[in-house]
Amino acid sequence: xxxxxxxxxxxxxxxxxxxxxxxxxxxxxxxxxxxxxxxxxxxxxxxxxxxxxxxxxxxxxxxxxxxxxxxxxxxxxxxxxxxxxxxxxxxxxxxxxxxxxxxxxxxxxxxxxxxxxxxxxxxxxxxxxxxxxxxxxxxxxxxxxxxxxxxxxxxxxxxxxxxxxxxxxxxxxxxxxxxxxxxxxxxxxxxxxxxxxxxxxxxxxxxxxxxxxxxxxxxxxxxxxxxxxxxxxxxxxxxxxxxxxxxxxxxxxxxxxxxxxxxxxxxxxxxxxxxxxxxxxxxxxxxxxxxxxxxxxxxxxxxxxxxxxxxxxxxxxxxxxxxxxxxxxxxxxxxxxxxxxxxxxxxxxxxxxxxxxxxxxxxxxxxxxxxxxxxxxxxxxxxxxxxxxxxxxxxxx
Amino acid sequence: xxxxxxxxxxxxxxxxxxxxxxxxxxxxxxxxxxxxxxxxxxxxxxxxxxxxxxxxxxxxxxxxxxxxxxxxxxxxxxxxxxxxxxxxxxxxxxxxxxxxxxxxxxxxxxxxxxxxx
Numbered sequence: 001x002x003x004x005x006x007x008x009x010x011x012x013x014x015x016x017x018x019x020x021x022x023x024x025x026x027x028x029x030x031x032x033x034x035x036x037x038x039x040x041x042x043x044x045x046x047x048x049x050x051x052x053x054x055x056x057x058x059x060x061x062x063x064x065x066x067x068x069x070x071x072x073x074x075x076x077x078x079x080x081x082x083x084x085x086x087x088x089x090x091x092x093x094x095x096x097x098x099x100x101x102x103x104x105x106x107x108x109x110x111x112x113x114x115x116x117x118x119x120x121x122x123x124x125x126x127x128x129x130x131x132x133x134x135x136x137x138x139x140x141x142x143x144x145x146x147x148x149x150x151x152x153x154x155x156x157x158x159x160x161x162x163x164x165x166x167x168x169x170x171x172x173x174x175x176x177x178x179x180x181x182x183x184x185x186x187x188x189x190x191x192x193x194x195x196x197x198x199x200x201x202x203x204x205x206x207x208x209x210x211x212x213x214x215x216x217x218x219x220x221x222x223x224x225x226x227x228x229x230x231x232x233x234x235x236x237x238x239x240x241x242x243x244x245x246x247x248x249x250x251x252x253x254x255x256x257x258x259x260x261x262x263x264x265x266x267x268x269x270x271x272x273x274x275x276x277x278x279x280x281x282x283x284x285x286x287x288x289x290x291x292x293x294x295x296x297x298x299x300x301x302x303x304x305x306x307x308x309x310x311x312x313x314x315x316x317x318x319x320x321x322x323x324x325x326x327x328x329x330x331x332x333x334x335x336x337x338x339x340x341x342x343x344x345x346x347x348x349x350x351x352x353x354x355x356x357x358x359x360x361x362x363x364x365x366x367x368x369x370x371x372x373x374x375x376x377x378x379x380x381x382x383x384x385x386x387x388x389x390x391x392x393x394x395x396x397x
Numbered sequence: 398x399x400x401x402x403x404x405x406x407x408x409x410x411x412x413x414x415x416x417x418x419x420x421x422x423x424x425x426x427x428x429x430x431x432x433x434x435x436x437x438x439x440x441x442x443x444x445x446x447x448x449x450x451x452x453x454x455x456x457x458x459x460x461x462x463x464x465x466x467x468x469x470x471x472x473x474x475x476x477x478x479x480x481x482x483x484x485x486x487x488x489x490x491x492x493x494x495x496x497x498x499x500x501x502x503x504x505x506x507x508x509x510x511x512x513x514x
Binding site: 008107 | 410411412414418425450457458460463
């Protein structure tokens with residue numbers, strides 16, 4: 001290990017350096033605190049052995065500078081001192097020393113104290129590495145949770161769009177067939193062949209086509225409008241183009257999330273009852289708030305059996321927007337309740353849930369200065385209650 | 398003998414390494430005349446804070462050799478200066494200078510013996 005040695009007495013310095021090198025350390029020696037500080041700033045030392053009394057910069061001052069230095073990695077500092085009075089130990093510890101060795105130093109004592117310091121530096125180093133790896137893994141998982149909800153949204157949207165597209169396509173095929181028949185009859189009329197024209201009219205059932213034409217056009221246009229609405233809704237829901245906080249209507253956000261979940265609601269035979277009271281605009285990150293609502297609504301729908309009821313209520317209370325999502329589904333087991341917001345906690349089979357939906361939601365609401373409450377009874381259902389202040393600045397920061 | 402130099406202690410301190418011993422004796426000889434001169438100057442000036450520092454440094458140097466007499470004199474000088482009691486510093490300095498000279502001589506004998514304690 002690289003060791004920085006600060007000692008103004010040349011005899012002690014030479015002896016210390018000789019021993020440290022024998023124990024396999026790479027030693028850089030400084031004759032006073034000032035030189036030690038310059039070497040520390042320029043080098044990469046995690047273990048420092050320093051004398052107390054030195055000209056220019058003394059031991060405690062050197063340690064204070066090392067501690068104030070915003071460098072990654074922990075620096076272990078051993079102070080050499082001729083003193084052993086208790087108040088000096090306190091002063092040294094307060095400056096940031098980790099350990100003391102009295103002078104003239106005992107070789108074995110110094111060796112084991114250096115080894116203890118080395119171990120702490122190594123532990124700190126591996127801990128920092130593990131923390132870094134965990135942060136990276138967590139960031140990747142939060143991203144995968146986002147992709148998982150995006151996948152669900154995409155499935156819902158695809159289903160919703162497929163339906164109108166199918167009958168618009170069908171209507172166009174019918175229109176083309178009937179228009180061809182109509183044009184054939186028209187051509188016969190132009191040629192003065194009235195009998196043939198009448199026959200073609202009869203054969204193509206043009207009277208029926210004519211009667212239904214306005215309705216067919218209306219239905220087709222309605223289908224196209226539906227597709228346009230779904231796409232608009234999706235854009236609002238995802239807020240793909242917004243990274244900043246902006247004012248949003250939470251009732252509209254809930255409507256939007258429910259719209260996207262519609263096919264899942266229908267497929268499961270769940271009834272959704274909404275009771276929205278007027279809410280003031282909330283300064284929030286709309287895309288993230290939508291992610292929270294979507295997660296809570298999906299959970300509620302999944303908790304319900306066929307014919308279940310999901311009630312979604314909003315109100316303004318004590319300066320906060322309150323959103324309640326209540327289901328009459330299976331409820332949450334008491335032993336699971338304390339772990340609900342824990343990252344990676346899921347009761348779903350492996351591979352079906354990331355266990356991050358509620359933990360990510362909790363983080364988002366906390367970042368908005370709000371909170372999430374849960375009430376649940378096994379067999380009777382669960383209520384999630386989200387409270388969001390109108391502006392996060394009024395609560396935090 | 399032990400008053401000037403604790404041979405056993407010193408040889409243990411260098412782990413029996415004669416080369417390292419010779420090296421630190423050389424460092425000592427390069428260093429102590431300057432340190433003694435500094436102590437003398439601070440004594441002459443009756444500069445108590447500077448005397449605390451100079452005596453402390455010399456005390457640390459001689460402690461490496463287990464030189465009890467020199468260590469005791471340096472400690473007494475440091476203590477007197479710290480207390481601001483400068484009445485006897487001239488005498489204490491004389492004791493210290495003599496003890497350091499005896500340490501130097503004892504080191505010469507130790508290196509010449511070439512053997513153990």
